[in-house]
Amino acid sequence: MAPQTLYPRGTVKKIVKAHANRTLSKDVDIMIFLNYALFMQELINEATISSKASGDRNISPRSVNKVRETTLRKFKG
Template sequence: MAPGQKLYPRATVKKIVKAHSNCNVSKNVDVTIFLDYVLFMQSLVKEAAIESKNGGERGVTARSVRKVTADTLAKFKG
């Protein structure tokens, strides 16, 4: 991606979040959402790796991710 190009339209993301939450949103809400997403994915992969190792699997599988998804989502529920 060339320098200066945006990955997504920030205004559109803010409009979508505002429409779904029926609340005013801050100036950098899209950045906050992205950072929360990254932390969620990091935690999900870490928990799935632990689950797969405990299950005797060689690597992270879809099954191990499915097993830990509900618990990881519960941690990030606001």
Template sequence: MPPTLYPRTTLKKIIKAHSKRPLSRNVDVLIFLNYALFMQELINEAVIKSKQGGERGVSGKSVKRVSGGVLRKYKG
């Protein structure tokens, strides 16, 4: 079995405690993939914003500027 990037059982327990609904078998995988896509888009938007602002690299300021828009896209 290949190593996992996160503890599946711990994540499932956390999700189950907060959802109070029945969960599918691979819900933890779907949540992790959604998180990875969110982080990728957040960084990409921050890179674009920092280049437009004339910055040399990505800063916390550029991440904060784009976080609201990216969060709105991923709101469920």
């Protein structure tokens, strides 16, 4: 039985290729996945800090929305 992958590599490559109009390297989908994982980790960390600063016990959609723009700017490249 083949091991299950976390994401469909072919689908990611097709989507990126359709939007980039460039040739892609062999492992570009892995780099995209890792960048996404780092972005989500940073977003959760910043939302946690924001929610604790406002006195909440849990992360709320409001705290995620507060930090979304700054986190996106960090990862814009």
